[in-house]
Amino acid sequence: MVTQPDGLYVDATFGRGGHSRRLLQRLSPQGRLLAFDKDPEAVAEAGRIQDPRFSIRHQGFARLGELEPASASGVLLDLGVSSPQIDNPARGFSFRHDGPLDMRMDPTRGQSAADWLATAEIGQIAEVIRDYGEERFAVPIAKAIAARRQERGPVASTAELAQLVAGAVKTREPGQDPATRTFQALRIFVNAELEELQQALEASLDILQPQGRLVAISFHSLEDRIVKQFIARHSREVVDRRAPFAQPAPLKLRAQGRVKPSAAEVAANPRARSAVMRVAERTQA
Template sequence: MEGRWQHTTVLLNEAVDALVTKPDGTYIDATFGRGGHSRLVLSRLEPQGRLIAFDKDPEAVAVANAIEDTRFEIRHEGFAALRELEARSVAGVLMDLGVSSPQIDNPARGFSFRSDGPLDMRMDPTRGTSAADWLATAPVEQMAEVIREYGEERFAFQIAKAIAARRQERGPLASTSELAQLVAGTVKTREPGQDPATRTFQALRIFVNAELEELQAALEASLDVLEPGGRLVVISFHSLEDRIVKQFIAKHSREEVDRRVPFAAPKPMKLKSVERVKPSAAEVGANARARSAIMRVAERTDA
């Protein structure tokens, strides 16, 4: 069944080129997905090298378990679990924050407004609360806040009111098509080429999976586990993620001065920004889902 939905890894060579600087080191693929980055990393590692991958999605873990390589390990956890690794033990951390094509394209996962399926949206459908269950009881104000903050949707309050009215009149929303149709009937204007439901679906997916909170936790954990000279490589696909990554790197790329102790030596910076990369025109032409990707690379300093 999985083979019906193929995934094309974005910035594959660029990410692995930036990440693997020490072929005998230990590396982290914090979001295994369907393993495009992991397989290329393994091809670059020497026999002493090691790759640890993380993923919440049981389907991704099943794909990872098929990799027969003693240097490889998969963990069925979100990438905030990086903090459980030994301090300064890792030569590189890769975070590809995109949703994989099999997750989007499989209607049963409930991520897409383009085909009908259960309104789920959980990366790990065995844990947590589905989008449908949350929308069945959430107050209007909370729904509006989530859709506005995580979807950057200017019609968030109108959409939230429409969801509340719908569940009072006909019961809770149960499918992706029901939500998409409701949003389309509420949002009267939208950017050319963008479905009216795009922002709402993004917001609910981010909220249900606590994506931004986990990203913050994983970035902080990466500072602890990276060895001096180790690389942090993050590929983001929308402005909310990229802003967090950009601000994190900027914050740790400067010395910290304690204003309470003005004559004390400043704490040295922990990261050095290396580069910012976007997909080439050729890659975007071959894979439209690459068009919004931004890759940021930083290096752990000796501090």
């Protein structure tokens, strides 16, 4: 990703800093790295990096557009939830650990998953689980959540939600927990992840310099589809059908390819098995 060691690079999802530390190793003394993250714990971890070339903003990557136009040599988007967030029961991201049903990337702002489920209508719940989780049993799950709310009060913990979903999902792919899709859907919705991704991708066109690299790592099909379609849309010349003799609008990106993890990488980190990395380069246009 680092093709201009003296340039400004953006780690749009700091997490626990693995990518940032690697990028800093490749930058020259004149290079700079700016990170973004919504999670206060990630920002605290970033404070351990004592490097004058590095800085972090406690913001989501939807704010990329606030950077100067054509100022960045590269933008990295490592999408989804980080391992420390999943492994901390207090964050409420995982059905494998019982904890409060929160799921916010930034627990200091916005509405938790539990708060939303406490008041949302059946149709709203089903729509979120269907659209963001690609869950075919979305309606039965939504009805189970509403019935539980009426009988014993709102769902408050991850274990309660996982148990409800397991009772409503009749079949599931081998090796996949029945709650997987529902938890994914609620997390994406609560954090407006797909909307923010679209905003960040559009902003990357403005802030990337010519020959600057956009790298996006996705972990599920919804994210990857957005990234794939975005790169494809801006990697072709657009002809205005109303003015067929006019010059086509020039392409803004040049797709550099798609990479999936090797068997060795998956063996070392099983959570990487579904990862897809797409790379594109900003053109001169």
